[in-house]
Each structure stands twice: as structure tokens, then as C-alpha cells.
Amino acid sequence: MTAPNFAFDTLAVHAGAEPDTATGARQVPIYQSTAFVFKNADHAAKLFNLEEVGFIYSRLTNPTVQALAARIAALEGAAGGIACSSGHAAQIMALFPLMQPGCNIVASSRLYGGTVTQFTHTIRRFGWSATFVDTDDLAAVEAAIDENTRALFCETIANPGGYVTDLDAMAGIADRHGIPLIVDNTTATPWLCRPMEHGATLVVHSTTKYLTGNGTVTGGAVMDSGTFDWSASGKFPALSEPEPAYHGLTFASLGAMAFTFHSIAVGLRDLGMTMNPQGAHYTLMGIETLxxxxxxxxxxxxxxxxxxxxxxxxxxxxxxxxxxxxxxxxxxxxxxxxxxxxxxxxxxxxxxxxxxxxxxxxxxxxxxxxxxxxxxxxxxxxxxxxxxxxxxxxxxxxxxxxxxxxxxxxxxxxxxxxxxxxxxxxxx
Known part of the structure; x- marks a missing residue:
């Protein structure tokens, strides 16, 4: 159920979920299954060729996890998105299709300490780097961008200080340079702010926090606005150039779902940052009362x-x-x-x-x-x-x-x- 005209609290209860077709179960079942049976050999081939959407293996997609991703996408006003194993995993998943060795991001200096560490040290092992700037100084943000910059990154409400970022101004800078704005919306949640309405391209969450709300499971999510032209500049070859593993498919040709399908078919396939279905179930229940x-x-x-x-x-x-x-x-x-x-x-x-x-x-x-x-x-x-x-x-x-x-x-x-x-x- 994804009707876009429903109010927030209705979507929080219903989006991404229908009564189970096999049993009539009203709550989203926990599909605790590693793999899913194909109808026949032709069905299997179409799924693996990305010619048909369906379930293959739970590292890629799982019905419970997919229901959660669809619910968060509805709340954020996104075209699509994925759920993954943690907020830190979501950050890597967001950057993975955008970056190559030698590329960098410009990030707010007012980020959660673990994010600063991830961007300062860990991503360097991929050949990526980050430049940290005070996002209140818009001139400094713009000056930090160079020909190898592939994204701006900030939080809606910064952790720990509670500072609020001028998302519209950040989106304007990103647009002028032909790069996406990635916004961590964990501390605000889509109840307080939908960053895509302020120009964000991607939104990431640690679903561990307010979305689940009960301190039981870790999780993350990456949502895509579906509005960015990944082919415009040549800066994002993972999305704009033929993918050898899928017989030359160009993900950008998939339109608004390009980033989401790449995140599933390549990101989750190879990085394996998968959310487990029981964790997704807890978060689905948490979102009902968000x-x-x-x-x-x-x-x-x-x-x-x-x-x-x-x-x-x-x-x-x-x-x-x-x-x-x-x-x-x-x-x-x-x-x-x-x-x-x-x-x-x-x-x-x-x-x-x-x-x-x-x-x-x-x-x-x-x-x-x-x-x-x-x-x-x-x-x-x-x-x-x-x-x-x-x-x-x-x-x-x-x-x-x-x-x-x-x-x-x-x-x-x-x-x-x-x-x-x-x-x-x-x-x-």
C-alpha cells in the first residue's frame, strides 16, 4: 500500500504492507528464509538478468526487509530505497555507487563522532577521502569542492549538538556543482523533516534510533529521490556506464529507480550489508507509532x-x-x-x-x-x-x-x- 496522498501517520502504519496473500496475516510476516523458490528456469533467468523484479536470496532482497524499505520511502517521499544492517552501513551504501579511488566528499564538521572516524580513516582504505567544513560557512563549503568531489554530506539535526543545517542552501551548492546532497535524517526523522523537499538527493538513516524507537535492533536505510541525472556529467560511471556483470545494462536507463536497483544488484550483492528480517519486523512495528x-x-x-x-x-x-x-x-x-x-x-x-x-x-x-x-x-x-x-x-x-x-x-x-x-x- 503506497498511496502517496495519505497523511504521514497513515503511511507509518500502512505503507509497504498488504495482508499476506498466502495466509491473510495482517501484520507483515517475518520471512525468515535464506532463499526463494523460482517458478521455473525462465523465471530464475529473468530475475538474475534484472528483467523482472522478485526475490532470489535474502542478501539481496527479502519480503520483510523490502516492506520496511517501502515504508521509509513513503515517509521520506522517495522514489525508492534499501534497508541495510546499520546506519554506518547505510553511509557506505550511499557512497558506494558514487565513488572511485581518488574521489572525495565534502562533509559537515558537525557529525556524529563515529561518522567522522569512518570518513577520516576507514574510507581511505577504498581510496576515498573527506574534507570537513562548517556547513554554516557556505562559502567554505563551496570552496572545498573540487573536480573529484562526488557528494556533499550533512545531518538535518547534527548529533550531538542539535544544530540545524540549512538544507536548501546546501542543495543549491550541490546543484551548482552537479553532485548529490546526502542528508543523514536520523535525528530529525521524516516526521520533522523530509530533506528531499529541500533538495536532497539521498537520505540515510540509522533505523536503530527513532524509527525503531525501542532500543532492540540495529539497522540502516538509504533512500533515493529519483530526481538526479546520473548521466549528466560523467562523474558517476557505476550508474551511467554499462555494467559488465549484467551484460552491459546501464543502471541510469532505469530512471528514478537507478540508484535503488544498483544498491540491491551490486551494493548488497557484493558488500553484503544486509538487514535481517526479524530486525526489519521490529522496525516496522516501531514506525507505526513514530x-x-x-x-x-x-x-x-x-x-x-x-x-x-x-x-x-x-x-x-x-x-x-x-x-x-x-x-x-x-x-x-x-x-x-x-x-x-x-x-x-x-x-x-x-x-x-x-x-x-x-x-x-x-x-x-x-x-x-x-x-x-x-x-x-x-x-x-x-x-x-x-x-x-x-x-x-x-x-x-x-x-x-x-x-x-x-x-x-x-x-x-x-x-x-x-x-x-x-x-x-x-x-x-
Whole structure:
């Protein structure tokens, strides 16, 4: 069920799913099967030649996983997309069809620490590289692009600082240089922002976070707008030139589904970053309540941030939903329903006070995750951003005197009470 005229909350429940034709099961079944039986030899040949769409082997496609990909695509307004094993896998899957040895991306300096590490070190083993810039400095973004740049990469709401990116401006720069804009929409979710409506070509998610929402499974997704002309510049030969493994098929000839089919037929085939069907099932169930949860997440975050901003034990709160934030007006444009539920707090007393605060929490869980129904806390400088140099930590909004809060859906007064008692311990 993919009717595009349905509202968000209806799509969150129904998109990508129909009653099972074999049993009538209303919930999407967990198709826990490695392989799928062909009708006959001709059917098998057509599937392997990409002449017909269907299921072959679960490393490529699986009915449960495909239902999840279709649901996220509907929520993002995408032409198509894939689900994969993690958010980090999604980033590699997004770059894989675009890059060759010697190519680079221009990325925001305000990214999740693991992403900065992946782009600084790991992708170099493929012969790729990344240049990090402050995306608030649009001139610097444009200046960093060269003839080997193949994409711009940013987050809608940056992790950990909660800063909001000017997606329209970034898309404009990408368009001028004939390259795609890739947006990590994990912390915003399509309930707060649909980056493709602001000009993004590709959207990636760690489905582990808000989309699943219950801290049970890891997963990722790559969604494609279907609007980019992969043949226009000659920069993307994987998509615009004949593919030897498929008898000279040019993926760009498949139109709006070019990137998606390449990601399945080449990316998942050879990289194997496959999501398991049980994980997809958990995420499908989580998405059913995404709108309800996000409404509470945002309302709680706003109330907690306002309280923290007025607390004398706190130096600064980075929540973009506060009128004092330099991102307040941008947030009203990019994420009009609210500024999300992730932000940082600069605690008076520095590093030691942050550590004491984290250890004193009772309701908050100290975990390396975000987007759970539970409120979560972490000290990025000693954990998620620990591998970064001091300058990178500061640039990413993860200085030593900062803690990151992911506000859950508990009663807001209980969340504030826990912060109050923990701040008292931190100041003692």
C-alpha cells in the first residue's frame, strides 16, 4: 500500500504492507528464509538478468526487509530505497555507487563522532577521502569542492549538538556543482523533516534510533529521490556506464529507480550489508507509532531545555527550539514541528562535573544510543567522540564540558527531577 496522498501517520502504519496473500496475516510476516523458490528456469533467468523484479536470496532482497524499505520511502517521499544492517552501513551504501579511488566528499564538521572516524580513516582504505567544513560557512563549503568531489554530506539535526543545517542552501551548492546532497535524517526523522523537499538527493538513516524507537535492533536505510541525472556529467560511471556483470545494462536507463536497483544488484550483492528480517519486523512495528512518539519527544525536549537554560549550574543549552538559539529561525523553516529531542548541555565544572552528572543519573540511561523511548545521556568526549582530536571534538559540539541528552517520552517533570538531583551531585 503506497498511496502517496495519505497523511504521514497513515503511511507509518500502512505503507509497504498488504495482508499476506498466502495466509491473510495482517501484520507483515517475518520471512525468515535464506532463499526463494523460482517458478521455473525462465523465471530464475529473468530475475538474475534484472528483467523482472522478485526475490532470489535474502542478501539481496527479502519480503520483510523490502516492506520496511517501502515504508521509509513513503515517509521520506522517495522514489525508492534499501534497508541495510546499520546506519554506518547505510553511509557506505550511499557512497558506494558514487565513488572511485581518488574521489572525495565534502562533509559537515558537525557529525556524529563515529561518522567522522569512518570518513577520516576507514574510507581511505577504498581510496576515498573527506574534507570537513562548517556547513554554516557556505562559502567554505563551496570552496572545498573540487573536480573529484562526488557528494556533499550533512545531518538535518547534527548529533550531538542539535544544530540545524540549512538544507536548501546546501542543495543549491550541490546543484551548482552537479553532485548529490546526502542528508543523514536520523535525528530529525521524516516526521520533522523530509530533506528531499529541500533538495536532497539521498537520505540515510540509522533505523536503530527513532524509527525503531525501542532500543532492540540495529539497522540502516538509504533512500533515493529519483530526481538526479546520473548521466549528466560523467562523474558517476557505476550508474551511467554499462555494467559488465549484467551484460552491459546501464543502471541510469532505469530512471528514478537507478540508484535503488544498483544498491540491491551490486551494493548488497557484493558488500553484503544486509538487514535481517526479524530486525526489519521490529522496525516496522516501531514506525507505526513514530508520529505519536516524536510529538512527545519534542514536547518533552522543549520543556526540559527551557528548564535547563534557566538553571544556574548550566552554562549553555544547544537546543534549536529555544528562542535564544542561533538556529531557532532556521529550525522553524527546516523542522517546523519542532527541533527534535537531541541536544547538548555545557555543565559548569567542566569534564569532572560531566562525569559526576552522568554517574548520578537514575532515570536517564547511560548508553551509546539515541532516539529511544527512554531518556538517554552520554558524555561524548569520553565515549562517542573519544577517537577525535580535541579540535574535532569542539568543532563537532562535543567538548569535554558537554553532555548529550536524548530526551525520551517519560513524564517531563520526572525527567527534570532526575536532571535536578544529578546536577546537585555534579556540583558537590
Amino acid at each position: 508520529g505519536l512518539r516524536m510529538e512527545r519527544h519534542v514536547a518533552n525536549a522543549r520543556k526540559v531545555a527551557e528548564w535547563l537554560e534557566n538553571d544556574p549550574r548550566v552554562e549553555r543549552v544547544t537546543y534549536a527550539g529555544l528562542p535564544s538559539s542561533p538556529y531557532y529561525e532556521r529550525s522553524r523553516k527546516i523542522t517546523p514541528k519542532g527541533a527534535g529531542a537531541l541536544f547538548t548541555v555545557t555543565v559548569k565544572g567542566g569534564y569532572d562535573a560531566c562525569v559526576k552528572l552522568v554517574d548520578a543519573m537514575k532515570l536517564f540511561s547511560h548508553v551509546a544510543n539515541l532516539g529511544d523511548t527512554r531518556s538517554l545521556v552520554i558524555h561524548p568526549a569520553s565515549t562517542t567522540h573519544r577517537q577525535l582530536e580535541a579540535e574535532q571534538q569542539v568543532a563537532a559540539g562535543a567538548a569535554p564540558n558537554v553532555v548529550r541528552l536524548s530526551i525520551g517520552i517519560e513524564d517531563a517533570d520526572d525527567i527534570i527531577s532526575d536532571l535536578d538531583q544529578a546536577l546537585s551531585v555534579a556540583m558537590s
